[in-house]
Amino acid sequence: xxxxxxxxxxxxxxxxxxxxxxxxxxxxxxxxxxxxxxxxxxxxxxxxxxxxxxxxxxxxxxxxxxxxxxxxxxxxxxxxxxxxxxxxxxxxxxxxxxxxxxxxxxxxxxxxxxxxxxxxxxxxxxxxxxxxxxxxxxxxxxxxxxxxxxxxxxxxxxxxxxxxxxxxxxxxxxxxxxxxxxxxxxxxxxxxxxxxxxxxxxxxxxxxxxxxxxxxxxxxxxxxxxxxxxxxxxxxxxxxxxxxxxxxxxxxxxxxxxxxxxxxxxxxxxxxxxxxxxxxxxxxxxxxxxxxxxx
Amino acid sequence: xxxxxxxxxxxxxxxxxxxxxxxxxxxxxxxxxxxxxxxxxxxxxxxxxxxxxxxxxxxxxxxxxxxxxxxxxxxxxxxxxxxxxxxxxxxxxxxxxxxxxxxxxxxxxxxxxxxxxxxxxxxxxxxxxxxxxxxxxxxxxxxxxxxxxxxxxxxxxxxxxxxxxxxxxxxxxxxxxxxxxxxxxxxxxxxxxxxxxxxxxxxxxxxxxxxxxxxxxxxxxxxxxxxxxxxxxxxxxxxxxxxxxxxxxxxxxxx
Numbered sequence: 001x002x003x004x005x006x007x008x009x010x011x012x013x014x015x016x017x018x019x020x021x022x023x024x025x026x027x028x029x030x031x032x033x034x035x036x037x038x039x040x041x042x043x044x045x046x047x048x049x050x051x052x053x054x055x056x057x058x059x060x061x062x063x064x065x066x067x068x069x070x071x072x073x074x075x076x077x078x079x080x081x082x083x084x085x086x087x088x089x090x091x092x093x094x095x096x097x098x099x100x101x102x103x104x105x106x107x108x109x110x111x112x113x114x115x116x117x118x119x120x121x122x123x124x125x126x127x128x129x130x131x132x133x134x135x136x137x138x139x140x141x142x143x144x145x146x147x148x149x150x151x152x153x154x155x156x157x158x159x160x161x162x163x164x165x166x167x168x169x170x171x172x173x174x175x176x177x178x179x180x181x182x183x184x185x186x187x188x189x190x191x192x193x194x195x196x197x198x199x200x201x202x203x204x205x206x207x208x209x210x211x212x213x214x215x216x217x218x219x220x221x222x223x224x225x226x227x228x229x230x231x232x233x234x235x236x237x238x239x240x241x242x243x244x245x246x247x248x249x250x251x252x253x254x255x256x257x258x259x260x261x262x263x264x265x266x267x268x269x270x271x272x273x274x275x276x277x278x279x280x281x282x283x284x285x286x287x288x289x290x291x292x293x294x295x
Numbered sequence: 296x297x298x299x300x301x302x303x304x305x306x307x308x309x310x311x312x313x314x315x316x317x318x319x320x321x322x323x324x325x326x327x328x329x330x331x332x333x334x335x336x337x338x339x340x341x342x343x344x345x346x347x348x349x350x351x352x353x354x355x356x357x358x359x360x361x362x363x364x365x366x367x368x369x370x371x372x373x374x375x376x377x378x379x380x381x382x383x384x385x386x387x388x389x390x391x392x393x394x395x396x397x398x399x400x401x402x403x404x405x406x407x408x409x410x411x412x413x414x415x416x417x418x419x420x421x422x423x424x425x426x427x428x429x430x431x432x433x434x435x436x437x438x439x440x441x442x443x444x445x446x447x448x449x450x451x452x453x454x455x456x457x458x459x460x461x462x463x464x465x466x467x468x469x470x471x472x473x474x475x476x477x478x479x480x481x482x483x484x485x486x487x488x489x490x491x492x493x494x495x496x497x498x499x500x501x502x503x504x505x506x507x508x509x510x511x512x513x514x515x516x517x518x519x520x521x522x523x524x525x526x527x528x529x530x531x532x533x534x535x536x537x538x539x540x541x542x543x544x545x546x547x548x549x550x
Contacts, residue, residue: 063424070418071361072425130322135422136543137322140331143338143550229420230509230549234346236353245418245426 012288019276020288031199033287038165041156042282048149049259051141054129056256057122058138064110064122066253070244076100078250083111083120091118150221156213169201170210176203192273194290212262220255223248339547346549348477352508355416355428360491364429366498367421369458369470372518377457385502390439390486394453394523397444404488404502410434413485421512422544431506432489437480440524445476449524452479453531454505457518460538472516472537473528473546474507483508486519513539514548 012028022028034042065077077097084093094111095102107113112124114132125131129141160166183204186192193202201209225231226238226248242248270278281287321327371377380388385404392400414432421427440452453473462468478484487506488495495501500517507515514537528534533541540546 059424063421065425067425070355070359070426071428072365073361074363074365074425134322134543136539136545139422140328140334140545144331144334147334147337227420227424228342228550229352229418229511230342230346233350233352233509234342239353245420249424 016288020274020290022288022290026290028288028290030286031289032285033199033281034285035163035165036285037156037159039282039285041152041159044148044152045156048145048152049263051129051145052149053256053260054127055138055141055145056253058128058130058133059135059142060253061122061128061133062135066250067246068243068250069246070239072246079253081105081110081122085120091120094118094120146221146224153217153221170206170213172203172206172210176206179203180207190272192269196289198287198289208262208265212259216255216258216262220252220259223252223255227252335545335547338550342547342549346509348481350509352417352483355418357416357430359428360416360430361427364419364427364490364499365421365425367423367512369460369517370498372458374457374459377518380457381497381501388502388520390503390519390522392439392443392522392524394525395446395449396440396524397446398442400439400443402439407434407486407488407503410438413483414489415483415485415506415508417483417506417508419512419515422539422548430489430491431485431487432492433485433487433503433506435482436484436486436505436522437482439486439522440476440480443524445524448526450476450526451524451528451536452476453523453525453528453536454516454519455521455523456516457520462541468532468538470516470518470538471532472505472514473531474510474514476524478507478510481507481509509549511548511550513537513544 012022012030017023017026017028064081065072065074066079067073067076068078078099080097082095082097083091084095086092091111092106093104094106094109096105096109097103106118108124109122110120111118112121113119114121114125121133125133128138130137160170180203183202187204192198222238223242225235226242227245232239232245239245239248242251277288388404390400390402390407392402411434412432413435414430416428416430419427419429436452451473452475454471456470456472458470460468460470474484484505484507486503487500488503490496490499495504500519503519504517505515505519525531528536528546532538535541536546537544
């Protein structure tokens with residue numbers, strides 16, 4: 001989303017027009033939407049988050065329960081994915097227990113099929129990395145990509161501040177806030193900005209991006225570090241801040257699922273507001289503005 | 296009618312053992328596992344930078360102590376040798392200190408109990424994800440090592456234990472672990488022989504275990520018998536510095 005680097009191409013090739021379902025002769029034009037460093041940071045981030053979520057679920061499976069506080073009150077987990085076995089010791093039911101209330105989640109949570117047989121397993125193998133339960137390797141994946149995520153985020157934040165990308169494109173303006181009810185109503189009706197308006201993020205977008213970049217991002221890194229006994233010795237405020245190591249672990253888990261929620265909405269919005277145009281702009285930078293031309 | 300179902304959810308303590316059996320394409324490529332190993336070094340060095348050799352793990356109050364401290368890993372070594380020690384109250388149990396030291400030691404439990412003691416209420420963090428708070432007492436390992444006079448070349452403290460572990464092709468395999476000397480000399484690294492005010496019981500590592508409070512549980516071996524200072528971990532066990540490390544877990548256990 002740049003204004004100074006606005007490299008408008010006068011002509012949108014026929015192939016692209018056809019792919020976007022546009023009239024062959026309309027006044028559509030290319031708009032340079034995402035600069036290269038934003039695109040690079042975006043895709044590195046996407047890869048890291050996918051690997052971190054899946055390896056994180058594998059790590060979680062080593063002890064599929066969450067608690068509040070410093071230690072684990074094994075009798076009263078806040079959340080637990082468990083399994084029941086029949087009289088022959090064969091797993092026949094998987095349950096998700098939230099605050100002591102059990103829900104049957106056989107096949108997905110608590111018990112899922114591995115090698116054609118139902119086994120006790122927090123998250124199913126299709127959701128975890130590596131596929132089979134392998135705590136040692138999952139930890140190595142997780143920490144390696146946590147480093148890449150954090151270094152990528154540091155670079156993104158420094159460049160975002162320096163280039164004024166945050167100030168210009170991400171920070172919600174007073175106008176954005178004032179228009180929020182309208183934006184929500186428009187989004188609910190799946191009406192998305194077109195033409196000149198599509199050159200800037202709308203208020204809802206800005207809030208969503210700011211929430212993941214400046215809230216969920218730092219929170220998931222800090223709660224991750226709060227689980228490290230050595231980091232807790234270095235920074236005793238870390239576990240304190242979150243109400244204890246087990247609370248930090250629970251918040252880490254909630255953050256991970258907030259990212260998953262963001263991802264689902266993000267993908268839905270990308271598809272609903274034009275998959276190819278959005279995808280191309282995040283790969284090549286160029287977004288087709290439909291409607292009135294540049295002149 | 297009796298409930299025929301057995302809830303498995305509470306029985307996940309031993310799961311990590313079963314989890315080691317598995318594979319994945321990239322996980323078998325040496326270049327990839329090598330790169331992951333380099334990340335472990337990066338994590339260790341950066342954490343050292345922040346934590347330094349002396350920062351303390353948080354200590355809690357008696358009110359925070361868990362009603363039941365979960366025992367994990369070996370719950371009873373069960374060997375004839377260990378049973379004999381248990382039967383006579385560990386009177387003949389020795390903890391030896393050898394290797395790169397000027398004064399090798401052989402300490403009885405009476406000697407260990409007679410040394411200046413440190414009592415600490417700390418949080419035990421298992422690699423599986425759970426935590427338990429307990430009160431541990433025993434002499435600081437730094438005091439014991441100082442008495443043995445480490446040589447300047449010593450870099451690691453290797454701990455040999457009495458609990459046998461199943462290792463394919465090696466029936467005579469026991470739990471072992473190792474720490475950097477700086478972590479072994481940390482003020483909260485103690486030879487614990489009491490838990491929550493009582494004499495250490497068998498599931499928690501009787502008669503004496505290591506506590507290294509800035510490390511995960513697997514770095515704190517139980518049923519401790521020998522401490523050997525070395526300048527390399529190669530040639531010991533599988534060469535990775537510990538039983539779990541030989542199974543693929545990272546040697547650095549601070550995260």
